[in-house]
Amino acid sequence: REFWSLRLKVTPATLIPRPETELLVEKSLARIPPDARWNIADLGTGSGAIALAIAHERPRCRVYACDHSVAALDVARANATQLGITNIEFSHGDWLAPLAHRTFEMVVSNPPYVRADDPHLNAGDVRFEPRTALIGGADGLDAIRLIAKQAFALLMPGGFLLLEHGHDQAATVAEILTAAGFCEILRHRDLAGHDRITECRAAPT
Numbered sequence: 001r002e003f004w005s006l007r008l009k010v011t012p013a014t015l016i017p018r019p020e021t022e023l024l025v026e027k028s029l030a031r032i033p034p035d036a037r038w039n040i041a042d043l044g045t046g047s048g049a050i051a052l053a054i055a056h057e058r059p060r061c062r063v064y065a066c067d068h069s070v071a072a073l074d075v076a077r078a079n080a081t082q083l084g085i086t087n088i089e090f091s092h093g094d095w096l097a098p099l100a101h102r103t104f105e106m107v108v109s110n111p112p113y114v115r116a117d118d119p120h121l122n123a124g125d126v127r128f129e130p131r132t133a134l135i136g137g138a139d140g141l142d143a144i145r146l147i148a149k150q151a152f153a154l155l156m157p158g159g160f161l162l163l164e165h166g167h168d169q170a171a172t173v174a175e176i177l178t179a180a181g182f183c184e185i186l187r188h189r190d191l192a193g194h195d196r197i198t199e200c201r202a203a204p205t
Contacts, residue, residue: 004053008079013071017049020190021110024164024197025053027188028108031160031199034056036104041066041154043095043147048076048088054089055080061138063088063098095143096150107151110164110203111143130167139164148180155202176199 001010003017004025010016032054034036038061042051045065055063065088067073073090080088096107144163151161161182163171165168169192174185182200189194 003047003049004056006049006056006079006083007054007073008047008049008052009073009082010047011071013069014075015110016046017047020192020196021050021164022053023188023190024108024110024162025050025057027197027199028054028106028160028162029057031162032061032106034058036061036105038062039102040106040152041096041102041104041109043097043107043109044068044111044112044143045076045090046072048079048090048109051076051088052079052083052085054108055085056083059087061087064091064102064104065089066093066095066098068094070093080083081139095147096154100150100154102154103156104151104154104159105156106160106162107147108162109143109147109156111147126190141169141172141176146177146181148176152182152202154181157202157204159163159202160199161202162199164197165195167192167196170195170198 001008001017040061041064043066045051045067051063051065170187177200183203186202187195188197
C-alpha cells in the first residue's frame with residue numbers, strides 16, 4: 001500500500017494505512033522545524049507508516065516506533081530497510097512503557113479507538129485487520145486515556161501530542177487531554193469534514 005508517497009508492505013498483523021491518517025503526518029510535520037533534531041515517538045506503529053513518513057521528511061529527527069505486536073514490528077522494520085530510512089528505532093511494548101527512560105518533543109499515535117460493539121468491525125477491510133489495533137474498549141478511548149497520561153510524563157515542557165480518533169470522539173478526547181494536564185487543544189478535520197486529529201501541548205512548567 002502507498003502512504004505519504006511511500007510504498008509499504010502490510011500483513012494481517014498490521015492496519016492498512018488510510019488516507020485520513022496522512023492528516024496526522026501533515027499536522028505533525030507542521031510543528032516540526034525542517035532542521036529540528038527532535039525525539040519523536042510513534043505509538044502503535046503497525047506497518048510503520050506514520051513513523052517512516054515523519055522520519056523521511058525530518059531526517060535529523062530520531063523517531064522511536066513502538067508496538068506490542070512482534071509481528072507488526074517485523075513488518076515495520078522490513079519497511080524501514082526497504083525504504084532506506086535509518087533515523088528510526090523500534091521498540092516492543094505497550095505505548096510509551098519501553099521508552100520511559102527518554103523524553104520527547106513530540107508523541108504521535110493512531111491508537112485503537114473503535115468501540116467494542118461497533119458494527120463496522122465486520123465490514124470491508126476491517127475484517128482482515130488485527131482486533132487489538134482497532135478496538136479501544138467499551139467507548140473506544142481506553143488507549144487514548146493511557147497514552148495521555150504516559151505522554152504528559154515524558155514530553156518536554158511545551159511538547160506536542162497528536163492523536164487520531166473517531167469522528168464523534170473529539171469532545172471527549174479534549175476532556176481526557178485537559179484532565180491529563182495538556183493545553184492548547186486543537187481539532188483538525190479530515191477531507192470528509194469530520195474531526196479526526198486532536199493536537200495539544202504539554203503545559204510549560
